[in-house]
Amino acid sequence: MSRSRAEMIAATRAKLLAAARLAFQQAGYAATSMDDFTASAGLTRGALYHHFGDKKGLLAAVAAQIDDEIDQRLNAISDQAPDVWTALRERCRAYLRMALEPEIRRIVLQDARAVLGPASPATQQQCIASLSGLLQRLMDDHVIDAADPHALAHLINGSLTESAFWIADAPDGEVRLEHALHALDLLLRGLLRR
Numbered sequence: 001m002s003r004s005r006a007e008m009i010a011a012t013r014a015k016l017l018a019a020a021r022l023a024f025q026q027a028g029y030a031a032t033s034m035d036d037f038t039a040s041a042g043l044t045r046g047a048l049y050h051h052f053g054d055k056k057g058l059l060a061a062v063a064a065q066i067d068d069e070i071d072q073r074l075n076a077i078s079d080q081a082p083d084v085w086t087a088l089r090e091r092c093r094a095y096l097r098m099a100l101e102p103e104i105r106r107i108v109l110q111d112a113r114a115v116l117g118p119a120s121p122a123t124q125q126q127c128i129a130s131l132s133g134l135l136q137r138l139m140d141d142h143v144i145d146a147a148d149p150h151a152l153a154h155l156i157n158g159s160l161t162e163s164a165f166w167i168a169d170a171p172d173g174e175v176r177l178e179h180a181l182h183a184l185d186l187l188l189r190g191l192l193r194r
Helices: 005-027 034-040 045-052 055-080 084-098 102-116 121-140 149-168 173-189
Strands: none
Touching: 005 034, 005 045, 005 055, 005 102, 034 045, 045 055, 055 084, 055 102, 055 121, 084 121, 084 149, 084 173, 102 149, 121 149, 149 173
16 A cells, blocks of 8 residues: 555655754754755655755744654643642753753754744743733732733743743753752742732
8 A cells, every 4th residue: 555645745754854953953053055955855855845945944833843742842841840830840840950951952042043033922922821820810819919920921031031041041050050950949938929
């Protein structure tokens, strides 16, 4: 039985994403040769242009794929936490720790930011919605003072994102991570109702 055209398209797209993801992590966006990574996937440069437009489009697709995986990991942390406060705290701490994971550090926090600019609104909205939901539950349970959960989520998300960039940009990222985790605890404790 032959594969359908849709299956072949999906397989080609998946091969390109996997090959690019590995190449971008190992060599970085600027040093990655489109000919080398398409050949490693057994494909042509034409396949890349057909599916992603260009190398920049491919980077955007790889970064979006990793962002989705980050969001899934953070949601799993929230879902497994014993209470909402722990869910919020551990989710935020995990995001900062991810800044040192080689793939996230190189592709999402360094190359995607430099080449593509700020995160897309769609990517940010996933994070904002998740944080808003946790914050609303904390307000409903009178754990934190009432505020607009959407505004508060934007503030927290912005702080986490900028801290992640700061951590990823340093050769001493581990030191910066420890400083950021301490500062995060101070920030979050400030939300608690007195």
